[in-house]
Amino acid sequence: MMKLTHDLHTHTTFSHGKNTIDEMVRRARELKIPELTISDHGRNHPFFGINPKDLKVMREEIDFYNNQYDDIKVYLGIEANIIGSDGTIDVYDEELEYCDSIYAGYHYGYLPDNFSNFRTFFIPNVAGQFIPGIKNLMKNHNTDAYLRMMEKYPMLDMITHPGDKMPIDIDKVAQMAAEKDVILEINQHHNRLNTEDLKIAAKYPVKFAVASDAHDVKDVGNVGITEKMINDANIDHDRIINVKFD
Numbered sequence: 281m282m283k284l285t286h287d288l289h290t291h292t293t294f295s296h297g298k299n300t301i302d303e304m305v306r307r308a309r310e311l312k313i314p315e316l317t318i319s320d321h322g323r324n325h326p327f328f329g330i331n332p333k334d335l336k337v338m339r340e341e342i343d344f345y346n347n348q349y350d351d352i353k354v355y356l357g358i359e360a361n362i363i364g365s366d367g368t369i370d371v372y373d374e375e376l377e378y379c380d381s382i383y384a385g386y387h388y389g390y391l392p393d394n395f396s397n398f399r400t401f402f403i404p405n406v407a408g409q410f411i412p413g414i415k416n417l418m419k420n421h422n423t424d425a426y427l428r429m430m431e432k433y434p435m436l437d438m439i440t441h442p443g444d445k446m447p448i449d450i451d452k453v454a455q456m457a458a459e460k461d462v463i464l465e466i467n468q469h470h471n472r473l474n475t476e477d478l479k480i481a482a483k484y485p486v487k488f489a490v491a492s493d494a495h496d497v498k499d500v501g502n503v504g505i506t507e508k509m510i511n512d513a514n515i516d517h518d519r520i521i522n523v524k525f526d
């Protein structure tokens with residue numbers, strides 16, 4: 281049986297989650313999960329993004345719980361958006377000052393940082409959902425964005441749902457993730473990584489994490505089908521950094 285030691289990807293009312301930090305912490309303590317990361321969305325997302333002013337408030341609240349409780353360790357992270365084909369993510373000084381961990385993932389609907397990115401990256405990736413020819417063309421382009429991101433941000437800890445919503449070459453991404461010590465996430469909410477991706481990525485000494493991506497208390501600790509995926513792909517259990525098996 282796989283047991284979660286750190287639910288490292290969760291959302292709260294500070295972005296578009298349904299529950300407060302307090303409620304998420306309480307649920308993780310009930311479930312006896314020893315570590316929890318609150319990782320709301322990067323500020324460039326117009327619907328889900330955090331208000332940058334809230335980072336200090338979130339940090340203070342999390343520090344308070346860490347002082348209050350000795351059965352859980354709570355961390356503040358950010359799930360940044362990949363906002364440019366040059367690998368830019370929406371992480372700024374405040375995120376670096378207040379957050380314990382930096383994640384990045386591709387999400388529809390973020391605000392591109394300039395018009396050229398809007399035309400060459402944002403639009404084709406949205407259109408690629410409907411037009412297979414565009415999807416294939418975008419694969420190389422998107423892979424480059426992921427690779428440049430890993431070069432540009434040495435503080436990047438994890439890529440969330442790699443290749444979901446935008447096609448990438450997982451072989452190249454996993455190879456660099458291993459080199460740069462970036463964790464690849466196995467997310468129970470999203471279609472990628474899938475079992476086939478995992479088999480390809482596992483050729484390189486990259487680390488993995490399973491994630492609930494909980495948007496409400498009901499999903500805290502729920503990593504769904506990820507255990508089956510890990511077993512189907514034959515991944516060594518000690519490569520999953522936030523679980524233990526018994």
Ligand SMILES: [Zn+2]
Nearest residue numbers: 359385387440
């Ligand atoms: Zn995400």
Ligand SMILES: [Zn+2]
Nearest residue numbers: 289291359493
């Ligand atoms: Zn998320």
